[in-house]
């Protein structure tokens with residue numbers, strides 16, 4: 601059974617709850633298998649990132665990207681954006697590779713990972729809606 605408090609589970613996972621909220625949520629975790637599993641899956645996903653090597657674009661690539669930007673001086677924010685975009689692409693490619701690579705391993709089917717992915721996608725949608733509702 602799906603639990604409405606999965607968002608709190610995420611905050612709990614990232615230690616974003618204050619100690620009172622944390623204790624209260626730990627009490628909730630004692631009876632809620634959904635949140636317990638949610639945190640476990642979160643941990644697993646988090647652990648996967650440990651195996652993804654961090655790479656930087658070559659100086660050539662950075663130079664080519666910078667050359668396409670109008671002559672205005674680079675702000676820190678823009679550099680940050682280029683870095684973030686590059687990192688996103690790398691993570692996407694590696695993440696995609698990882699998912700494809702693992703799709704054929706039977707043990708992942710035992711986890712019901714397809715169902716979990718669907719649930720996680722739904723959760724992401726809910727979070728997105730909340731985010732936009734609160735920020736725009």
Ligand SMILES: [Zn+2]
Pocket residue numbers: 603604605606628632633634635636
């Ligand atoms: Zn729960």
